[in-house]
Amino acid sequence: MDKRYKRLVGNSIIFAIGNFGSKLMQFIMIPIYSYALSTYEFGKVDLLTNIVYLLAPIVSFDLFDGAFRFALDKFEDKNRIFSTSFITLVGMSVIMFIIGSICSIFVTGYPIMYTVILLIITIFFSLVSNFARAIGFVKHFAIAGIINTFTMGVANIILLLVVKLGIEGYLVSFCVGQFIGILYLFIATDIPNYLSVREYSLETLKKLLKYSIPLIPNGLAWWLNSTSDRVFVLGILGPSYNGIYAMASKIPSAISTILSVFFQSWQISVVEEYDKKDSMKFINTVYDTLSSLLFCAAVLLVAVIKPVFNLILSANYYNGWKLIPILLLSVIYTNIASFLGTMYTANKKTVGILTTTVYGAIINVILTVVFLNMIGLNGAAVANAVSFFVVSLLRYKYMKKLGKIRINFRKAIYLHVMFIVSCLSVYILKSNITIFMVGILLIVAQIILDSNLKLLLKGVIMRCTK
Template sequence: MLVPVVTLQMREGAFRFMMATAADDDVSRRQIATVVYQSLATSIGATLLIALAMGLTLHIRLFWPTVAMLVTFSIHEVVAQMCRGLKRNDVYVQGNIACALVTAVVSAILLLVFHGGVESIFWANVLGHVAGIGLCEARTRTLRLCLGAKVDTKTVRKELLRYCLPMIPLTLCWWMTVNSDRLLIKHFLGLDSNGVYAVAMRFSAVIHALALIFYQTWQESAITQFKSKDRDAYYSRVYNVYIFALASIFILYVFLLKLNIGWLVADAYRSCLPLIFPLGLASVLSALSSSFFDPIYQSAGNTRRAVPAVVLTACLSVGLNCVLLPVLQLPGACLTAILAYGFLLIYRLIDTRRYVKLHITAAILIPVAVMALAAIPYYASRWMMADVASMVVAVAVIGLSFVIYSRKHHDKGEQTA
C-alpha cells in the first residue's frame, strides 16, 4: 500500500513516458530519467526522515528491515518499469529472476545455516531487490542518463507529475476496494468467518495474477496503437478475445478447485467452497474493468479521468458490505464484490468512449451465458464425473464460439481489405 506513495507512482510514469520516446532521442530520455530519479530520491528521503522519527519514538518489531525492504522494492519497481519503457523486456525479466533467485538463496542460507528467523527473510528480500536493481542498471544504464549534461526538465517534470500523482489515490482506492471486505467481515462476523473468506480469496489470486500478466502485455500494445487509424477495431478485437479467454479460465478455475478442494485446504476451511464461484466471477469482472481499461487512460495521458470511477467503486464496496454482511453474512461480501466490479465495468465502458469506440460482439453472449449456467452443476452436482463433464462441455462451447467468432472476424477483415 505504501509503494505508490513512496514512488509517487513514478514507476508508471517512467514506463509511459519512456515508451513514447524515439530510440535515438537521448535528450528526452535524459529529461525523463532525471525527473524520475530526482522525484524518487526526494520521496525516499522524506520516507527515511519519517521512518527515523518513528524509529526513535516508537518500538515496532522488525521496523527497520521493513523500511529497508520498502525502499529497495520501490527503487526496483521504478528501475524495472524504466527498462520496460526502453523496450528492454529481456532485462526486466532478468532483473525479476535475479531478485527471486537471490532472495531464495539468501533466505535458505540465513534460515538453515544461521537460524536467522523471520528477520532474515526481510533482509534476503532487500538483497534480492538490490540484485535486481544492479542487474537492470548494469544492462540499461538509466542512472547514467541523468548524470550527463544538464537538460531543461521543467516541462517534463510538470507533465510527469500531472500523469503520476492522480495514480496515487487511484491505487489506494483499489487497495481499499480489494481489502475492505476482509476488515468488515472481521468486524461484523468474526475471525472464523474472516479466515474462511481469506482462503477463498487466496484462490482468486490466480485470476488476478493472470490479469496482471495480460495488463503488462496489453499496456505496451495499447500505448503503441493508441494513435493508429484502426485503433477502435484493434482495441475491440483484443477486448472480445480477452472475454473469451477469461470465461475459459473461470470455468477451469471453479471446477478444478471444486474437484481438488479436499486436499487443498484443511477440513475447517472447506466451507469456503460455495464462495469460490461468486468470488471467481467477481475476479473476472475486476479483470475486465481494470487490466484492459487502465492502459486506455494511460495511453490518453489522462490518468485523472480514471480516479472518480475507482473512488465510487471503493465507496460502493464499503457501503454495500456494511449493509449486506450483517444480513447475508459471507455471501453478502461476494455479492458486494460482483456489484462493485460490475458497476466499475459499466462506468468504464461508457467513460472510455471519449477515447475508444469499443464494439463488443454479440458472440460474447455465449461465454457469458456459459459462465452463468455453470453455477447449476457447480452447486447442484455431487458426482465427480458430472463435474468433469460439465467443465469439458463448458470449455468446448466457449472454444467453439471463439472459433466461429474468429472466422467471422477473419472473413470480415478480408472483405475490408
C-alpha cells in the same frame, strides 16, 4: 493475423515465458504459507503487504507509472525521465525511513521497519523494471520477474520453514527478491547509463507529476475498491477470517497474475494504436478475445477448486473454496476495468481513471460493511464483484462515447451463463470428476464458437513452434 496482433501476441509470449517460472514458484508457495503461518499470522501479514501496495503510488507520487508512460514516447529525453524519477524517489525514501523509525517506537505488534523497507524496495523495483520495459528491454524485464520470485521463494522456504521467523521472515523474503531483481537489471542492461545527477530536471518532474498525480488518488481508490475488504474483514470478523479470505483470494488472483503478462504487452500496443483510424476494430478484437480467456480460465478454476484446496492447503483453510466463484467474478471485472483503463492512460486522460475508480470504491466500502454483517465472508466477495462491475460499466460507456470500443452484449450474456452453469455444478454435484467434465465441455464449446479465440490459439501455436 496482421503485424499488430503478431507483436501483441509475441510480446505476451515473451512475458509469459519469463513469468512462467515466477508464477510456478508463487503457486508452490501457497501451501507453504498455509502450513508455516497460522490463519491469524497470515491475516496480519496480508494486511501489511496490501498496505505497502496502497502506499507505494502515494509516497512515490506514482512516478514509476509516469516514467513508464513518457519513456514510451519516441521524442522524450529518456535520461531526464529516469534520472529525475530515480533521484526524487531517493529523497522520498529517506523521508519514509525517518517516519518509519518514529512510528516503530509507538506501534507494537507489527514489524513497522520491515514494512517500510519493503515499501522502499517495491517502489524502486517498480521504477526500474517499468523503465526497462518501456525502453525495449522486454526480455530482461521478464527475467527480472523470474529472479525476483525465485529468490523470494527460496528465502521464504529458508526463513519460514528453517529459521521460522514468521511474519518478519515473510517480509524479508519479499525485500530480498525485489532487491536482487533490481541488481540484475542494473547489471544486465544499460539502465545505469540513463542515471545522472546532471540530468535531474524540475521541468521534467512537473511534467511527470502532471500525469501521475491524478493516479495517486486513483491508487487509493483502487486499493479501497480491491483490497479494503481485507481491512473490514479483519476489523469485523477478525484476523483468522481475514487469513482464510486472503488465502482464498490467492487462487482466483492467479488469473490476474497470468494476465499481467498480457497487460505488460497491451500497455505498449494500446499507446501505439490508440490514435489510428482503425483502432476501434483492433481494440474490439483484443477485448473480445480477452473476455473469452477470462471466463474460460474462471470456468477451469471452478472445475478443479475442491480437489486443489484439499490437496495443497492446510485443513484450516479448506472452507475457503466456497468463496472462489464470487471472487472469480470479481477478478473478471477487475481485469475488464483494467483493460478499459489502459485506454485512458493511452490518451493521458488519467482524471477519468480516478473518477470511475472513486465511484467503485465508495460502492465497495458501503456494500462490504453491509454485506459482511449480513452474510459473512461471502459479503466481502460480493461487494468486490459489484464495485468492479460498476467501474467497468462506467469506463465502457465513456470509451464507447469516444468511439473506441463496442461490446458484443450477446456474447457477454453467453459467457456469464457459461460461468453460472460451472458454479452451479460445483455447489450441486458431488463428484469432482463430473464437475471437471462439465467445466471442460463448457470451455470446448466456447473455443468452437469463438472465432477470435481460435485465431489466438492458432497464432500462439505457430509462434511457439517456430
